[in-house]
Every structure is written in C-alpha cells, then in structure tokens.
Amino acid sequence: MKNSEIIKQMTLEEKAGLCSGADFWHTKAIKRLGVPAIMLTDGPHGLRKQEGTGDHLGLGKSVPATCFPTGVAVASSWDTKLIEQMGRAIGEEAAFENVGVVLGPSINIKRSPLCGRNFEYLSEDPYLTGKLAAAYIKGLQANGVGASVKHFAANNQEMRRMTINTIVDERAMREIYLTAFEIAVKEARPWTVMSAYNKLNGTYCNENTWLMKILRNEWGHQGLVVTDWGAENERIDGLLAGNELEMPSCQGQSDAKIVAAVKAGILDEQVLDKCVDRLLTLVFKVKANRKTDKTYSKEAHHALACQIAEQSMVLLKNEDEFLPLTSNLKIAVIGDMAKHPRYQGAGSSVINPTQLKNAYDAIKALSAEISWAQGYHRKTEIVDEWLVQEACDIARAADVVLVFVGLTEIFESEGFDRTSLCLPQNQNVLVSEISKVNKNIVVVLSGGAPVEMPWLHEVKGLLNAYLGGQGGGTAVANLLFGKVNPSGKLAETYPLCLEDTPCYNNYPGSEQCVEYRESIYVGYRYYDTAKKSVLFPFGYGLSYTRFSYSDLTIEKRKIVDTETVKVCFKVKNAGAYDGAEIAQLYVSAVKSSIFKAQKELKGFKKVFLKVGEEKKITITLDKRSFAYYDIRCKDWQVESGDYKILVGASSRDIRLDSMITVTSSTDWVPPAEDREAAVSYTNADIVNVSDKEFSVLLGCETAAAMDEGKVFTANSTIEQARDTFVGKIIYNYVQNNIIKKGIQEADTNKVMNAQVTLQMPLRAFGRMSGGIMNEQMVDGFVMILNGKLCKGIWRLLKGAIHRKHV
Numbered sequence: 001m002k003n004s005e006i007i008k009q010m011t012l013e014e015k016a017g018l019c020s021g022a023d024f025w026h027t028k029a030i031k032r033l034g035v036p037a038i039m040l041t042d043g044p045h046g047l048r049k050q051e052g053t054g055d056h057l058g059l060g061k062s063v064p065a066t067c068f069p070t071g072v073a074v075a076s077s078w079d080t081k082l083i084e085q086m087g088r089a090i091g092e093e094a095a096f097e098n099v100g101v102v103l104g105p106s107i108n109i110k111r112s113p114l115c116g117r118n119f120e121y122l123s124e125d126p127y128l129t130g131k132l133a134a135a136y137i138k139g140l141q142a143n144g145v146g147a148s149v150k151h152f153a154a155n156n157q158e159m160r161r162m163t164i165n166t167i168v169d170e171r172a173m174r175e176i177y178l179t180a181f182e183i184a185v186k187e188a189r190p191w192t193v194m195s196a197y198n199k200l201n202g203t204y205c206n207e208n209t210w211l212m213k214i215l216r217n218e219w220g221h222q223g224l225v226v227t228d229w230g231a232e233n234e235r236i237d238g239l240l241a242g243n244e245l246e247m248p249s250c251q252g253q254s255d256a257k258i259v260a261a262v263k264a265g266i267l268d269e270q271v272l273d274k275c276v277d278r279l280l281t282l283v284f285k286v287k288a289n290r291k292t293d294k295t296y297s298k299e300a301h302h303a304l305a306c307q308i309a310e311q312s313m314v315l316l317k318n319e320d321e322f323l324p325l326t327s328n329l330k331i332a333v334i335g336d337m338a339k340h341p342r343y344q345g346a347g348s349s350v351i352n353p354t355q356l357k358n359a360y361d362a363i364k365a366l367s368a369e370i371s372w373a374q375g376y377h378r379k380t381e382i383v384d385e386w387l388v389q390e391a392c393d394i395a396r397a398a399d400v401v402l403v404f405v406g407l408t409e410i411f412e413s414e415g416f417d418r419t420s421l422c423l424p425q426n427q428n429v430l431v432s433e434i435s436k437v438n439k440n441i442v443v444v445l446s447g448g449a450p451v452e453m454p455w456l457h458e459v460k461g462l463l464n465a466y467l468g469g470q471g472g473g474t475a476v477a478n479l480l481f482g483k484v485n486p487s488g489k490l491a492e493t494y495p496l497c498l499e500d501t502p503c504y505n506n507y508p509g510s511e512q513c514v515e516y517r518e519s520i521y522v523g524y525r526y527y528d529t530a531k532k533s534v535l536f537p538f539g540y541g542l543s544y545t546r547f548s549y550s551d552l553t554i555e556k557r558k559i560v561d562t563e564t565v566k567v568c569f570k571v572k573n574a575g576a577y578d579g580a581e582i583a584q585l586y587v588s589a590v591k592s593s594i595f596k597a598q599k600e601l602k603g604f605k606k607v608f609l610k611v612g613e614e615k616k617i618t619i620t621l622d623k624r625s626f627a628y629y630d631i632r633c634k635d636w637q638v639e640s641g642d643y644k645i646l647v648g649a650s651s652r653d654i655r656l657d658s659m660i661t662v663t664s665s666t667d668w669v670p671p672a673e674d675r676e677a678a679v680s681y682t683n684a685d686i687v688n689v690s691d692k693e694f695s696v697l698l699g700c701e702t703a704a705a706m707d708e709g710k711v712f713t714a715n716s717t718i719e720q721a722r723d724t725f726v727g728k729i730i731y732n733y734v735q736n737n738i739i740k741k742g743i744q745e746a747d748t749n750k751v752m753n754a755q756v757t758l759q760m761p762l763r764a765f766g767r768m769s770g771g772i773m774n775e776q777m778v779d780g781f782v783m784i785l786n787g788k789l790c791k792g793i794w795r796l797l798k799g800a801i802h803r804k805h806v
Contacts, residue, residue, distance in 0.1 A: 006035065007276055009033055012259055015269075015276050018035075018279050019245060019279065020246040020255060021246065021247045021248045027245065040099075040102075040226070043090060045071060045104075045469065046353075047066075049094075066305055066353070066354055066469075069309050069472065070344055070349070071106055071119065071121050072119050072466050072491070072492070073309065073467055074308060074312055077487075078132075086136065087139025091141065100282075101192055102145055103194065104147065104150070105122070105133045105149060107121065108156055110449075111156040112156070113421060113449045114421075115158060115418075115449070117413075117414045119345040119412060119448020119466075123491035124522055125491065126178075126179035127180075128491055134183055137149065143291075144289025144290065146286065155198050159509075160511065162759060164509060166200050166514055173200075174629035175629050193215060195211075197228050197230075197231045204231070206225075206241070224282045226243075227246050230767045231764075232246045235250075236266060239271060240267070298354045302471060303471075306475055309471045310484045312468070314463070315462070315479070315541060322461050323480060324480060325367075325482070330397070331367050331371075332394045332395045334374075334404065335404030335430075335444075336377070336378045337404040337444075338359050341358050341359060341472060346752065347413050357470075360372055362478075363477045373393075375387055375427075379746035382426060387430075388433050391433075400441075401441045403443050403444070406427075407424075407446070415752030415755050416755040431459065432454075441458065442460060442461035443455075443461070445462065450493070487581070493524050495527070496534060500532055502686060504687070517686060524537065534652075539648075541582070541650075545574075545578070545579040546574045547574060548655075550570045550656070554567055557660060561626060561662055565621050567647075568616060569647050570614055573609035584651070585602055587600055592641075603625075626662050642661050643661075645657065681693070712785040717762070718734070718757065718759075719731065734757060762778050762781060766778045776802055779795050779799070780795030
C-alpha cells in the first residue's frame, strides 16, 4: 500500500503513537497495517547494538563489532575514499544485525578543545567536516542502512548540554556551525538528521523552526528528523517545526498530548499526517533495503580498521629524522597504555571490538629486544616514585625509549568536559624523568583532543595516535618501524595553552547561557588571523619523505561569482620513501569591507606518490569558495575584488600562491556601519568583546540580559536547584557519593551518568527513566523545589499511582 492509503486507515492514536519510540531503540510497529518496526542504534565509528532487548538507559553490553578509529582520528586522514569505505563496512555490519539506522556521523564543530566529546567529532573546519561526513554517509547508506547526521546544531559542549542556551550570531551559524550539515545533506542525502539537546538563541533545537526551515526549504532534506535521546521538550512544538520522531519511548505521554492537541484544534491533523508520511517512508525504505544474504568478513573489516588507523595517525615531531626505527635496536616500551590501550572514547559510542591487539605486542613482533615498564597508574594522577624509577632503569639501558601517554577515560568522555589541557601529572613527570637518563625518546600520544606538552623539547619524536580503534596497536608499530609512512595531518589546531583559545572567556558559559562571542573566529581562523603562536597548526603532519609543490595555474584570472574555476598545481615526492601528501587550498581576500578570517580551507587532496613521482592536482572553486553570509540580505554574497589562492602543506606552510579577481553578480554592498560597529572583530581581537559589539552582531540583547530567574520549571536541573533544601540533598549526594567515587575508581560511566543526572532537565527524567517517573511526578517535584511542599507531595503520589497503569 502507498503511504497515503495506510494513513487513511490509521486511527488518530496510531498516528500519534508512531511519532515516538516503542522502547529505547525501536520505532513502533502497526501489525494490522503491515508497518514494521525498525531499529536505530549507536555509531558513529562502529556499531553499538545492545545485546538482547537492551535496557532503559541504552548502555548495556553490545554485540561484537569492528571498532574503527574515532572521528578525530579518521578526520586526520583527510581521505574521503577511505572514510567512505569505513561507512560501507559499518553499513554491512548494521545490515547483518538488522539495524535500520546508525546514529552517525557526529559533525559538530570543535569550538573548544575542552569539549569532552571532541574525540567523536571531526574537525574545527566546517568544509573538511562536511566533505568527510558526506563520504561516510554515502558509504553507510550504500548498504540500505540509514545515517543520522548529528547533532543539529551548535551542540559544542557537554557541560549542561541538555539545557544550555547557545547564543550565536547568524553569520557564525551559517559559515561555521551549519556548513558541515549543509554539505552532508546536499551531497549525501542522509535518511535522518538528529536534532541536538541544546537551545539555539532561546529555542530548543528539536522545535526550532528557523533551523528546520533551513534544513528542509533551503537544503532540500527529504528525510526524517529525530530527537536526540531524551531531548524532547514540547512535543507539539516539535511536530509543528518538523521533528517527526521522538526517541526513546515516551511511555505514551507525548502520544496522549498529540491526540489531545488534534482534538482541541491546536494541531492540524494534516501536519501530523505529513510527519507520519515521512516516518512511513523511512520505515519502508529500511524494509525494502534489507538484505537476505547478510554477511561480512570480520578479518577484512579489521584489516580496514588497521589501514584507516595507519592513514590517520599524525607524526608531530621527528628530530634529526630519528624515525623510522630499525628492528635491531634495544627498545624500552614504557607506559600502561602500551599494554592496555586507550583506543576509543567513552559514552554512547563505546564499541565491543571483534579483536584487539595492543602496541606492545605489535612492537614486540617487529623488534629483536624489547622490555616494558608500567610507568604510571592509569586511575590516578599521583606520581608513583617506584614506577618512575623502574621505568628510568630500563630506559637507561635501552637504545630507544617509546613512552606511551595520553588522556585516560576519566579525563574525556561524553557527558562532561575537560577543565584543562593538561595530561595526568604522573605522565608528564614520567617523560621528563626518563629524558634525564636517555635522550632517545619517542612519545606515542593517545587521546581525543589537544593537550599541552611541557616535555616536547625533551623528546626526539612524537606520534599522535589519537584513538586508533581496534587496529591502533598494529598501526603504531607499523608507523614507528617504517612499514607504513605517516601521512595523517591535524584536522584541528593544537594551541600552546588554554588561555590562547578564542572562546576562553566564554566557555562553558553560565548555568543558563553560553555566548559565542568569538563569532566566525574558530580554530585556525582565529589563530592565523590574530597571528597567535600555536603548538601545532591546522593541517600539520610530518612524513618520512619530502614533498615539493610547483606549477600553480588558475584556469581564469578574472571570473564572475556565478562561474567555477579550476586551480591546478603539481606535487612531487622529493624524498627517499614512498608516501602520501595532503595538499590544502586556502582562499584569502586581499581587502574586505567586512571582517573575515585571514584564510579559509576551500579544497584538499590526498595523493600517494612513489619516490620521484610527480602528480598534477586539480581543485575546482565555486561561488561559495569566495562567499560570506550576509545577514542583512539573508544570502551568500561575494565581495568584488582580488583573492589570493594559497596552496600548502598546512595552514601555516603555504608553498604556492597566486591571485584571482572575482566580480560579484549582485550590486550588494555591506553598509559601512557594520564594520564600524565591530572593531574588535575586524582586528580579530575577540578575547574581550564588549556587550555592545556582540549585541550588534546578534541584532538583539546579549544572553546576560536574557538569563532566567530562580523560578523552577520542568526544564530546570538538580544543579540549578542545589540551593533548595531538596536539591541540595540530591546534589551533594551525587557529588560526594557517586562522582567522587567514580573518579577514584576511574569509572567513566559512573561519572558520566552522575554528571548527566545533575545537568539533565527534570522533564527528561520522565523520558529516560523507563517508566519509573512520569510527567505528573516531575510536576510534583518542581512544585516542591518552588516551596509548594504539600501540593508537590500530593502531585508526586498521584503520579506514582498513575505510573502503575502507564
């Protein structure tokens, strides 16, 4: 039957029910009409399907699956073809497990290196993020499994992620925070988009009509929009905005609201029918694409995971060409992570790998003589002098010392943010102490985000392994011994210190709001424009060989912005090893009447070259390569003038440059007062942007003037209520008995869940408790927080009685 015929036969209650989950992972089935349920489950760097029926938190043990490198790692490969293969492999495993939609890729921009979920995100650059995401989606959906690109939008921190009001100017939204989604939607057509937890300029993303109109009307998204799990705020507003599916199960609460709204004339049933139509389209698309010959090769997928890890790891230092190593050396391997690797992030993306080989065993297979020392305790920062001394003793007798350090699980995870860029103190001390007895040190760094490196000048080599997945150990060994030539490059900037980051004074914000006062100056756009020194620049990465660039040519020297233009240049392997280079193309306006970043990435190409080989690279530029978003005319505009075409090996290693003149196809000219009102932005001096300047940029008052008072609602949190009698009891209990204990035990899930509990809106308890709480009980608790003790208790009891019948 056609969707329209099914909808005609559905009752109002069935239509409403289809708009929310049956449980944590499945949509509802309507058997009498032949509508099947489909399963949505976590990604994005592998399949996390819970065994059996799962649990109400969705964090139970999952089936074995290939654990690929995390987003931060795969982005460092800059390899769209390889990432498409990864998506295809995940799609094969999802199809094998009868999963209809994989919740990925995660493509939020890295606004701050402190975000606890940065390991899952791709880059600080929207163009690179969008291109890589599109490749992943194409590969995944080629297997008849839908992608759910997330989290839409401006979900750039874990701290208070479910309630924070993200205040961003429209130009920054368009140029930085929406561009990656735009590229992914237009080029790959994901079957679903997941709305984010946070508010955007005062409205929750899942009911933000401005966002949804851009998604559907401007970008042409024909698929579904699904809430993040527990993100639903006002269900009717969500439906009106175009958010079709609420997940997980609402225990019938939202269903009843939808029915009541239709009967009361608040919600037009045609709006509901349109949502149901999109839901049915997804369900039947999944059903039609289910494969009967479901199978995949675990060994082939593991080999792919190893290959991606090899192409993703970044060689950051190689003093005096110390690397690669030879097998006849006496090698000391030091660090707990060498034997017990940190190979993936923590939270909803945790994969149960099909196999796992640590770096120590992989190195041992390639080295004639090897020794190991633990070096530090993983669950604490406290320096163990005995372990340090043991490490120094074996280091003293070695030709080469490989020290494995990095952020442990308790330092970065979904659910909470980091508070500094520091590695655990016991690891920093270890490296420095070893350097006193042996100078031939190579550090292998694990983790999902930038860190400070006080010992960098004390080591010969540094390999950034990021979180390399189940093949990470093998990849580390192959790279260190030259079996594979490093070719990864950073998809993010490594700052010298936290104080240098552009949002330092505005992260993570107040309890209610976070202001993006830095506007478009994110990552290298800020560092390069402000001429800030950095530890490692965007796009940086070393190789065992050398590459030369030459013969930059531009197809046309003068164009109108409606035209495209081809830029060509040559790259040659001028060194002694076969290897791959990632050539990057940036565009820079020579003069501008509005503030702009010094340069922006507009093209890239990864090319493999044998020794002495040279290849010609062609990159095509279009209007968007030169455009900025003009908030006055609500469109992308190109300023007429000269633009530099910059080609290089990183944002700060430009090898070739030339000029092109672009003429705008419109007569639009930005008003002079726009520039005069934003002096700080013109000079990229955005550390202390005034309220006045930010208000001009926003077109309204600043967030400080919008902060909410102390009247508690269902959108309040335990953290916000910690000064009330009941709130203080709960808050202190969670802090002192769960979070502190979790940190002591290095139990990331315990810390994450406790932190989420404190910062989750009270309404979400009714969604995520598996029926333990309902809306009546939440209302009662809110009354108690507002001092209405008797009414609140009575409401709680009534809700508890009703709960038994839910």
